[in-house]
Amino acid sequence: MQTNGLIALKKRADYLKAAAGMRRSTPGFVLQVRNRGEKEPKGIRVGFTCSKKLGNAATRNRAKRRLREVARLTLPEHGRNGFDYVLIGRRHVTASRDFATMLEDLKHVLVEVHN
Secondary structure, eight states, X not given: OEETTEEEOOOHHHHHHHHTSEEEEOSSEEEEEEXXXXXXXXXXXXXXXXXXXXXXXXXXXXXXXXXXXXXXXXHHHHSOTTEEEEEEEOTTTTTTSOXXXXXXXXXXXXXXXXX
């Protein structure tokens, strides 16, 4: 799946590699970042995780939809080619946090990670 130049992470191995990379927390979500290096394909890859700790299926789905939209609006402009990004939902927050604030949180964290 590819939208807005973003490629979806599909394999568990890719999520595990991102988990071993850099990690930054915001009040609304956790961001894991991995630089794939020169040998792997280019492009911005993104994945999303919301565990059962977040709540029931409806709450998890709402949180994932919000994270997907935050990534779709932010990563093409502020993300870097050749990086993997995994956004992890947080309990009681991701599904209800102000959307504009979540956008700003991701922009701020990306600037921090890439500088």
